[in-house]
Structures are given as structure tokens and as C-alpha cells.
Amino acid sequence: MSQKQLAIGTLIEAYGLHPAAWLAEEAEPGAPTEIEYFKNIAQICERGKFDFYFIADTPAARTQDVETWARSPMYMNQLEPITLLTALAGATSKIGLAATASTSFYEPYNLARLYASLDHISGGRAGWNIVTSANDYAARNFGADRLPPHAKRYAKAKEFYDVVTALWDTWEDDAFVYDKEEGYNFLPEKMHMVDHEGEFFKVNGALNIARSPQGYPVILEAGASETGKEFAAQTAEAVFGVATRIEDAIAFYKDLKGRMPAYGRNPDHLKVLAGATIVVGDSAEEAKARFDHWQSLIHPDVGLLRIKQDIETDLSDLPLDEPVPEDRIPAEANHHRAYFDEIAGMIRRGLTLREICQQYTRSKVTIFGSPEEIADMMQEWLDREACDGFMITFPVIPSTLEDFVEKVVPILQARGIFREDYTGSTLREHLGLPRPENRHVVASADGGKVVANG
Amino acid sequence: MSQKQLAIGTLIEAYGLHPAAWLAEEAEPGAPTEIEYFKNIAQICERGKFDFYFIADTPAARTQDVETWARSPMYMNQLEPITLLTALAGATSKIGLAATASTSFYEPYNLARLYASLDHISGGRAGWNIVTSANDYAARNFGADRLPPHAKRYAKAKEFYDVVTALWDTWEDDAFVYDKEEGYNFLPEKMHMVDHEGEFFKVNGALNIARSPQGYPVILEAGASETGKEFAAQTAEAVFGVATRIEDAIAFYKDLKGRMPAYGRNPDHLKVLAGATIVVGDSAEEAKARFDHWQSLIHPDVGLLRIKQDIETDLSDLPLDEPVPEDRIPAEANHHRAYFDEIAGMIRRGLTLREICQQYTRSKVTIFGSPEEIADMMQEWLDREACDGFMITFPVIPSTLEDFVEKVVPILQARGIFREDYTGSTLREHLGLPRPENRHVVASADGGKVVANG
Structure with missing residues (x-):
């Protein structure tokens, strides 16, 4: 069996994820809304052959304690994630591009279009991190005083997922034939209407964009709660782990993958990415x-x-x-x-x-080490099945990101646990995930029964 | 007084606006979802020094008579407009980028973010064409069986506009100071919450993106009905005219601009763009x-x-x-x-x-002519105040677009009625529109009363 490979994603915020990152010497004042700045960051990530670039999101600015948040302004001022990723698609060619979007605040039809379009524009590099959102101050931007309870949010998320994936299956992959001779731009029998009426959504129609290169964007989730883990086992293709000790991570890994067969899914089709804040130095002390x-x-x-x-x-x-x-x-x-x-x-x-x-670090384990030490830790987590890869946050960028790309990545590559170069061109290919078949094609092969993919 | 200048926008669809455009010899099969194709088209428009590139939109595919629409597939398969424009921003540097988005199907907060982000990413080139939508088959994608009546749609559009512009004024232009010395990323007193509760929307919060280069994206509207004209007089900065005879266009122009003073607006701050389908040839007969x-x-x-x-x-x-x-x-x-x-x-x-x-042309006047004849027509409409410019649809692209750019634009330039090159870098600058002041700055100068811009 060939050596298992690490997957690497990174969560990028303008200055890095440290609460005082914007005060670091290297921090560029206008960065949060400066597209050229982000293009440079994404290109550094692509030089590092990362699987994907990731943007977290809450559709809201904080409205309380503003005087204090002015000193630690994360998420008060940021480019909207889908537009930002679309712009980055034009400045990169291989790296995956993923972002959070909430099932509490979007219309499924709009979200299905936006991500399908990003997947087309990027040539199959889109990823969608499904969140239900937990901030009431976000709910207040969308007509509600507060969010519904956890279980209800997840029920809505599942229905949202069902509607969005059904919309992504509107068109079979070979529906658009552009047959000028016969005069058919598409084959009508390869177009499938969605007719959904559920607790939260009613959608009766068809998506107005061809099925995208990846079929569906890669589905990412956090999935820490019991409900979250079940939802992830059923629908996620990459999950961000939060365990800080390797034993907990191993248990989470086993737990999550163990839930998948009940949904008819292969555990290899979900990648667990351990969250890690990493600072590389000449030594752990220096870092x-x-x-x-x-x-x-x-x-x-x-x-x-x-x-x-x-x-x-x-x-x-x-x-x-x-x-x-x-x-x-x-x-x-x-x-x-x-x-x-x-x-x-x-x-x-x-x-x-x-x-x-x-x-106070909010229990974020920040890993300090020399390049070899960081590589050792990553390899150990991979070997012991604590994860399939990492979701790295860099406290201050570009420096801690560049250090990792220049010093740690070559060691991982030399050890044969991380790609020397991209071998595929889609995010699914990077992560080793299958491309979901269109449910109508599956149904037709199965004799007519339409079932959801999963 | 200096010679009045033409504004030129163009409505682009993958193959052009003709119902059989996709069957033309030049039509590239995969164009509708091929971003490189659109980048090339946008670059041709930018070579022509057009004010803006425009995308029409309905958030739906047709679901009836699909067998027939397969022979004339417009809007069945298209990239989502905001992502498409964002991608084009990276492939162009001056041309404005505008798209339709419906006030019936978007959450104001999401739309405000998307357009503000596009405006940042494009360096101030965004335009938003406000429509209320008229297709019930679109409504069915968003939980409704049909759209509300015309008057109700417009009432909702106005409230939507009010909320969105208020969100765009969350931050004063100089709110983000990035003052590392004092430790303030932004000045809290330059952040302004929105607290709106109306017939259709309830939004209590703050936009999480700095005020964009243009303040607001340029507001475009169609405004043919009586209600539409009033709404345009109150809020629009560019309006697409539909008159096919010059006398009707002159009447529309006068009518619309005449309504503006009642809203305290300067008639020069709304540009009427006459709709025209243009085919340039060696002669009118050849075209x-x-x-x-x-x-x-x-x-x-x-x-x-x-x-x-x-x-x-x-x-x-x-x-x-x-x-x-x-x-x-x-x-x-x-x-x-x-x-x-x-x-x-x-x-x-x-x-x-x-x-x-x-x-049957759906009453679209298609103008056939030699380059000189087309230029004559455009100049006549400009001189007689039938319009401030044109919203051109090209029936088959790239050929009819290229013909116009290569043969007609130089004549307009030689006559001094169209720019030789861009002199500004934002869409507002191209169109000669003022940048809206933040209502809170205006209010503060006026002694505290917050009023909507208009």
C-alpha cells in the first residue's frame, strides 16, 4: 500500500488569526479589502501545494463592545467570501478554494448558483463549509431576533443540503450537447426539475447552470457536537477536527468514520483535518x-x-x-x-x-517548533490516524505562512507524505474524493428510483 | 459648454442576444460556462472604451416547454452574474461591471455584501441593476407560487433599496484608520448601526465591509411603467430606455428627468441609455x-x-x-x-x-447600417436629447461586438462624442455621476438628522 498523504488546508484572515495580528510589524493597513494582497497570499499557499485556501465567515459585524473590537477587528471588515474566492480563482490555477456559508441566512437557490458558478469559474476547485451559524447578532441582520435552537438549525441545514444538492443535479453532466446540426443546445431528457416542499424550504424549479466540474463543490463541516457528527457522517467530505491532544483526535477520527457505513458511505470519502496553529522557528523557543x-x-x-x-x-x-x-x-x-x-x-x-x-489562547494549541519538529508532529498524527491532514491557522501572515511553506513543506515532501506538485486539477482530486454521480443517472441505472447522493 | 459625451453599456449573453445566436457559425459550444470566453469578450468591450459590461439575470431556468427552449436556450445555462463579474474584474482594469439582481429573491444583507465586495475587488467598477422580477417560475425557486402584484413588488424594492444603501453607509469612508500606534483599527464613532423594521424587512446590525470605492455601486433600472419611472426618478443613476422611435425616446427622457427635482435630485445625475440592437456592415443591406x-x-x-x-x-x-x-x-x-x-x-x-x-423581433428595433450611418444615428439621439447614451445589445458575438468596436467607436471618437480613453477608473467617473456621500456624514454636517441619500 502506498504511503498515505497529508491533506493541508489553511484558514486565511487578512492579517492572520491572532487577535493582535493587525498590530504586527508586517501587517499591511488596508489588507482586508485589498484584492492584490489576497492574491499574493493565495499564491504563497499554492506554492506550498496546499489542498485548499479557506475563508471562515459570519454574515455580520459585531454590534456590541465596538470600542473594544476596534482594537481586535477580526471579521469587522472583510471581503465577502464567494467573491473573494472567485477573484482568487483567476490568480491561481490549482489550489482549492473553500468558504463558509450559513444555511440559516441564504436562500438555497442563490447559494447553489453561487457555488456552482465558482466551481465552473475555478475549473473545479470550490468547497463549501456548511455551518448553521451560532451568532444571534448575525440573525438580526436577517429579520430574526435570535437563532433557532441547535437541533432545529441542524434540521434546517440538512434540508438545505438536500435542496442544494438536488439543484446541483438539475442537469446531467452530458446534458449540454451544443448540437448545432440537430438544433439542440441541450437534451431535454437530461434536465431534471426539483420539486421540494419541506419544513423549511419550498423549491420548485431547475438550476440555471450546467452541472459543475466537481458535480458538487467539496462539502466541509466542523461537526463537533453529537448532531454535528451525525450530519458530517452523512454529508461531509472533509471535517475540521478540534481535538488538541492526539488521543482525543484519534478517538474523534475513529468515532466519525465509524458512523459513516450506517449511511452507506466509505470512510475514506471523508477527510478529517486536525486544526492546528503553527509557528515555525529556528527552534521551538525562538518560535x-x-x-x-x-x-x-x-x-x-x-x-x-x-x-x-x-x-x-x-x-x-x-x-x-x-x-x-x-x-x-x-x-x-x-x-x-x-x-x-x-x-x-x-x-x-x-x-x-x-x-x-x-x-489566554482560547484553548488553541499553538505548535511551536523547528521545521523538523513540526514535520514530526504532523507525521505522527497522520501515522497514528489522528487525522488525514491539517487545517492550519497561521497567527500572523504572510510571515508564519511563508515560513511553513518554505521550511516545513519541503521536509514533508522529502518524507513522501505530501505532494511534490499537484497531480490533479480539482479540489476533489487533491483530497482523493470521488466525484458524486448525478442522482438521476444513478436512479436510471438502478431502475428508476431517485435517491439522494451520500 | 463642452460637447456632451455618449455613455455606452452593453448587455452580454454568451452567444449574443439573438434567439438563434448559439447556432451561428462563430458560436463556441461551451461558452456559457467558460470563463476565458467571457474574459475575452470583456476585454473587447474594454478596448472599445465602453462604460460598462452588463449581465441580465433571472434566478431560474424555464421549466415549461423545455423541448422547445432546448432550441433557443438563453438563460437556461449561465454563470451566476456576481461571480462572473468578479472574475472579469481580474481580467480588465477600467470597464464598469454591472448585473441585475432581484429585490424579490435576495436577502438585503447578502446582496449589500456581494455588491460592496465586487466594488472593492474591481476598484470601484460595480453597478447594480435593480429589478423586482416578473417571472413566476423564478418565484417558485424561492418558496412562492407566484410573485406579488406589481405595486407590492415595487414597494418591496424601495424598502430593499433603503436597507441596502443604509448598510452601505455603515462605515464612514475614513472609519478604518489602521492606527497601530493608538491601537485602533477603526474609529468606533464612524461606525453606524442599521436598525430597520419595515413592511418587508427587519435588519438590525452593521455591514462587515468597509464602505466601497464608489460609496454605492451605480444604481441601474429599467423603469418603463409609471411606478418604475417614479422609482427611477427617486433612486436610479442610469436607466435603460425602451423607446424605439426617437420622438418617444425624447418624451421619455424629458418625462423621467422632469420627475427628479421633486426628489431633490439633479437631472444630470441620471443617465438615460437607449436600448439598441446594432449590426454594423459595409452597408445597411449587407448588415x-x-x-x-x-x-x-x-x-x-x-x-x-x-x-x-x-x-x-x-x-x-x-x-x-x-x-x-x-x-x-x-x-x-x-x-x-x-x-x-x-x-x-x-x-x-x-x-x-x-x-x-x-x-418577429419582439419589437426590438435592430439598427442596420454602415459605420457612418450607425454613428449618425447615435449622434442624432444624443444631440436631440433622446438619450445620454446607449445600452447596446449585439445579436451575435463576438462578431457584431467587434465590428462595432473596430468600426463605429473610432468614428464616435473622431467626432468628439466618445472618449478616446478612460479618464477615470470607476464606473461613476465614466458615467459622470457623483459619489454618494455617507448619510451620517451628511447628517452630521446638517446638525444631526440622518436622511437617506437620493
């Missing part, structure tokens, strides 16, 4: 020192606000340069257990409030 | 002969279907090569009076059914 500098740029107000959100306790009345009294730790975590434990741990260790503000 | 060849390619089934739609009478039981009995003309026109008159006229003149199928 850590660079990171500590960025941490020191986090304004205390930003730190306090993040803590307040994550443990629901306002510590802003306390002096910054003294330890936090232990009785200020809330009795229990309402939201993220891991966030809570990290903050509570720092309080118990007697760190000052300022130190906590600057050292 | 007409080319067109007649394309007309001859219209399949009788397509002709019959167009007639059936337009006069609500099915003539398919009649022999193709005999005149149509006059008693088959319906008592009155339900839809387009002009369509009805054209068909009824041909029946009364004794044309055979086949001839009617092939000669």
Missing part, C-alpha cells in the same frame, strides 16, 4: 518568543472582553497587575468547557489579570 | 442580410412559442407555409401592446406562419 511578542500586543480590554464572553464573568473591576482572587471563578462553565478550564487554571496558578489577558 | 441569416436559423417551434407567449394564442395547429387567418388574431393584447401589434401586423400583411416565426 514561542515571536508568538509571545504578538500575545503582548493584545490590549487588556480585548483580553477582558474575551474572558468575559468565555466564562461569563466581568473581571474589569480588578487591577491588571495583581492575581485574580479564586472566588471570581464561576461555579461552572456554561459554554466551552475547555475555555473555562484554561482561564480557571491560570487564575489558580496565580497569574496576574494582565498575564491572563495576554496568555 | 441586414447577415441578420436575416440568423433569423432564418430560428426554429419554427421557437417562433411559435414566442408568439404564443406574447399574444396568448397557440398557432401551432396551422400550416407553416400559408398565411395565418386574420380571425386568429386575439381581440386585444393582454401583455405587451407593441409585441401584439407587431405580430398582428404581420398576419394582416399576409405573411406565412413560417415568415412570422422568423421575422
Whole structure:
């Protein structure tokens, strides 16, 4: 059996994912809306032979605590993801282009068109990260006061997925024949109407764009909750893992893939990508020192606000340069257990409030190391089936991205666990995913029963 | 006073706007989803120094009479307009990029983001053609059985416009200061929330993208009906005229501009673009002969279907090569009076059914002429204030487009009524339109009252 290959995606935000990234020396002021800046970043990723470039998204700007977010402005000002990816398609030729779009805020028909069009324009490089959204401040941009509960959001997401994939199957791959002699631009029998009426959506029509190069864009999901994992087992083709310890990652990997056969799916057709923040240096210490500098740029107000959100306790009345009294730790975590434990741990260790503000990482394990050390870690996770690859966030770009591409990628390539060059031209080919067959073709081969792909 | 200049936009469809364009010798089979094809077309338009490239849109494929539409497939298979324009932004540098988007089928927040992002990515070249949509088969893709009545659609369009422009004014132009020294990425006082609750939309939030180069994309409209004209007088910056006779165009021009002062608007801030299908030849006769060849390619089934739609009478039981009995003309026109008159006229003149199928032009005046004759017509319309410019449709591309660019544009330039080269870099600059001020800046200068731009 040939050596298993790493998949690598990267989540890109204008300055990088660090809360103080925009304050780094290298940060270019106008970057968030400067298309040439992003083209350069995408080209660096493509030089690194990454599987895909990824954009996270919430269709909203924060409307509370704006004074503080002005000091840590992530997602307050960004190009819209589908247009940004479309522009990047013209500046790259191989790398996959994926973005988040919420099933809570889009009409399925519009979303189906946009992603199908991106897939055509990019020659089969589109990926769609399905999210249900969790921010009420986003819901308020779309007529609602708040989002529906988790289970309802997922039920809607599943129905959304069903409608969108049905629309993508409107046309069989060989429907458009452009037969001038017979006078038929397409074969009417290869066009299939969608007639859907469900709890959330009613769609009766046909998509007005030919089936795209990949059939469907690659479907990405996060899938951490129980509902999320079932949805992913049923529909996802790449999943972002959140485990920070290898043992947890191995368990997640096994758990998720183990759920797939129940849906008639081959576990190889879903790639688990471990989330990792990576800083490469000459040594782990040197890398850590660079990171500590960025941490020191986090304004205390930003730190306090993040803590307040994550443990629901306002510590802003306390002096910054003294330890936090232990009785200020809330009795229990309402939201993220891991966030809570990290903050509570720092309080118990007697760190000052300022130190906590600057050292709190939201449980993101940032991996510091020399190129060899980073490569070792990645190889170990791959070999031990903790993941099929990585979804890397770089804290400050372009520098930490360039370091990885120039120093770590060649080692992975030399070890034979990462491509020397692209061998395919679609995101599906990069990830080793099958191209979904049109359900109507499948049905016709099966004797007429139309079933959803899965 | 300096010579008034022509504005020129062109409506592009993959093969051109003729119903049989895809059957022309030059038509490239895969064009509708081939981005390189469209890049070439946009570059030809930019060589012609056109103000803008325009895409019409209906978010739907036809679902009835598909067998016949397979012979005349316009809008059955096309790239989604906003992604297509974004891709073209990277292949051009000056030409404006405009597309239709319906206020009936989009969420205002999503649309505001997409167009703002396109405006950023293109460096200020975006235009939005506001339509309310009139096709029930599109409504069925979005949960409705049919569209609401005309007046209700326009009321929704106006509210949609109000919300979208308010979102575009979320950020003052100088809100993002990227002040690393003070630690402020943006100035919180230059961010303005939208809090809208109306008959159709409820939006409470802020747009997550900086105000775009043009402030707002240029607003285009059709505005033929009474309601449409009022809406255009209030909100449009370019309007597509439909008059086919110069006297009617002059009346429309005067009528529309005359309505603007009531809304506090300067009539120069709305450009009337006369719709014209143009075929340039060595002579009018030669151009007409080319067109007649394309007309001859219209399949009788397509002709019959167009007639059936337009006069609500099915003539398919009649022999193709005999005149149509006059008693088959319906008592009155339900839809387009002009369509009805054209068909009824041909029946009364004794044309055979086949001839009617092939000669019916849907009242589109196609202008045939030598380069000088075309230039004369355009100059006359400009001089007599029948229009500020033209919205040209080319029946078959690239040939009729190239002919115009190579043969007519130089004459217009030599006469001093069309630019030798672009002098600005935004669509507003090309059209001579002011950049809208942010309503909050205006309000602040006015002592605090926030009013909509108009």
C-alpha cells in the first residue's frame, strides 16, 4: 500500500488569526479589502501545494463592545467570501478554494448558483463549509431576533443540503450537447426539475447552470457536537477536527468514520483535518518568543472582553497587575468547557489579570517548533490516524505562512507524505474524493428510483 | 459648454442576444460556462472604451416547454452574474461591471455584501441593476407560487433599496484608520448601526465591509411603467430606455428627468441609455442580410412559442407555409401592446406562419447600417436629447461586438462624442455621476438628522 498523504488546508484572515495580528510589524493597513494582497497570499499557499485556501465567515459585524473590537477587528471588515474566492480563482490555477456559508441566512437557490458558478469559474476547485451559524447578532441582520435552537438549525441545514444538492443535479453532466446540426443546445431528457416542499424550504424549479466540474463543490463541516457528527457522517467530505491532544483526535477520527457505513458511505470519502496553529522557528523557543511578542500586543480590554464572553464573568473591576482572587471563578462553565478550564487554571496558578489577558489562547494549541519538529508532529498524527491532514491557522501572515511553506513543506515532501506538485486539477482530486454521480443517472441505472447522493 | 459625451453599456449573453445566436457559425459550444470566453469578450468591450459590461439575470431556468427552449436556450445555462463579474474584474482594469439582481429573491444583507465586495475587488467598477422580477417560475425557486402584484413588488424594492444603501453607509469612508500606534483599527464613532423594521424587512446590525470605492455601486433600472419611472426618478443613476422611435425616446427622457427635482435630485445625475440592437456592415443591406441569416436559423417551434407567449394564442395547429387567418388574431393584447401589434401586423400583411416565426423581433428595433450611418444615428439621439447614451445589445458575438468596436467607436471618437480613453477608473467617473456621500456624514454636517441619500 502506498504511503498515505497529508491533506493541508489553511484558514486565511487578512492579517492572520491572532487577535493582535493587525498590530504586527508586517501587517499591511488596508489588507482586508485589498484584492492584490489576497492574491499574493493565495499564491504563497499554492506554492506550498496546499489542498485548499479557506475563508471562515459570519454574515455580520459585531454590534456590541465596538470600542473594544476596534482594537481586535477580526471579521469587522472583510471581503465577502464567494467573491473573494472567485477573484482568487483567476490568480491561481490549482489550489482549492473553500468558504463558509450559513444555511440559516441564504436562500438555497442563490447559494447553489453561487457555488456552482465558482466551481465552473475555478475549473473545479470550490468547497463549501456548511455551518448553521451560532451568532444571534448575525440573525438580526436577517429579520430574526435570535437563532433557532441547535437541533432545529441542524434540521434546517440538512434540508438545505438536500435542496442544494438536488439543484446541483438539475442537469446531467452530458446534458449540454451544443448540437448545432440537430438544433439542440441541450437534451431535454437530461434536465431534471426539483420539486421540494419541506419544513423549511419550498423549491420548485431547475438550476440555471450546467452541472459543475466537481458535480458538487467539496462539502466541509466542523461537526463537533453529537448532531454535528451525525450530519458530517452523512454529508461531509472533509471535517475540521478540534481535538488538541492526539488521543482525543484519534478517538474523534475513529468515532466519525465509524458512523459513516450506517449511511452507506466509505470512510475514506471523508477527510478529517486536525486544526492546528503553527509557528515555525529556528527552534521551538525562538518560535514561542515571536508568538509571545504578538500575545503582548493584545490590549487588556480585548483580553477582558474575551474572558468575559468565555466564562461569563466581568473581571474589569480588578487591577491588571495583581492575581485574580479564586472566588471570581464561576461555579461552572456554561459554554466551552475547555475555555473555562484554561482561564480557571491560570487564575489558580496565580497569574496576574494582565498575564491572563495576554496568555489566554482560547484553548488553541499553538505548535511551536523547528521545521523538523513540526514535520514530526504532523507525521505522527497522520501515522497514528489522528487525522488525514491539517487545517492550519497561521497567527500572523504572510510571515508564519511563508515560513511553513518554505521550511516545513519541503521536509514533508522529502518524507513522501505530501505532494511534490499537484497531480490533479480539482479540489476533489487533491483530497482523493470521488466525484458524486448525478442522482438521476444513478436512479436510471438502478431502475428508476431517485435517491439522494451520500 | 463642452460637447456632451455618449455613455455606452452593453448587455452580454454568451452567444449574443439573438434567439438563434448559439447556432451561428462563430458560436463556441461551451461558452456559457467558460470563463476565458467571457474574459475575452470583456476585454473587447474594454478596448472599445465602453462604460460598462452588463449581465441580465433571472434566478431560474424555464421549466415549461423545455423541448422547445432546448432550441433557443438563453438563460437556461449561465454563470451566476456576481461571480462572473468578479472574475472579469481580474481580467480588465477600467470597464464598469454591472448585473441585475432581484429585490424579490435576495436577502438585503447578502446582496449589500456581494455588491460592496465586487466594488472593492474591481476598484470601484460595480453597478447594480435593480429589478423586482416578473417571472413566476423564478418565484417558485424561492418558496412562492407566484410573485406579488406589481405595486407590492415595487414597494418591496424601495424598502430593499433603503436597507441596502443604509448598510452601505455603515462605515464612514475614513472609519478604518489602521492606527497601530493608538491601537485602533477603526474609529468606533464612524461606525453606524442599521436598525430597520419595515413592511418587508427587519435588519438590525452593521455591514462587515468597509464602505466601497464608489460609496454605492451605480444604481441601474429599467423603469418603463409609471411606478418604475417614479422609482427611477427617486433612486436610479442610469436607466435603460425602451423607446424605439426617437420622438418617444425624447418624451421619455424629458418625462423621467422632469420627475427628479421633486426628489431633490439633479437631472444630470441620471443617465438615460437607449436600448439598441446594432449590426454594423459595409452597408445597411449587407448588415441586414447577415441578420436575416440568423433569423432564418430560428426554429419554427421557437417562433411559435414566442408568439404564443406574447399574444396568448397557440398557432401551432396551422400550416407553416400559408398565411395565418386574420380571425386568429386575439381581440386585444393582454401583455405587451407593441409585441401584439407587431405580430398582428404581420398576419394582416399576409405573411406565412413560417415568415412570422422568423421575422418577429419582439419589437426590438435592430439598427442596420454602415459605420457612418450607425454613428449618425447615435449622434442624432444624443444631440436631440433622446438619450445620454446607449445600452447596446449585439445579436451575435463576438462578431457584431467587434465590428462595432473596430468600426463605429473610432468614428464616435473622431467626432468628439466618445472618449478616446478612460479618464477615470470607476464606473461613476465614466458615467459622470457623483459619489454618494455617507448619510451620517451628511447628517452630521446638517446638525444631526440622518436622511437617506437620493
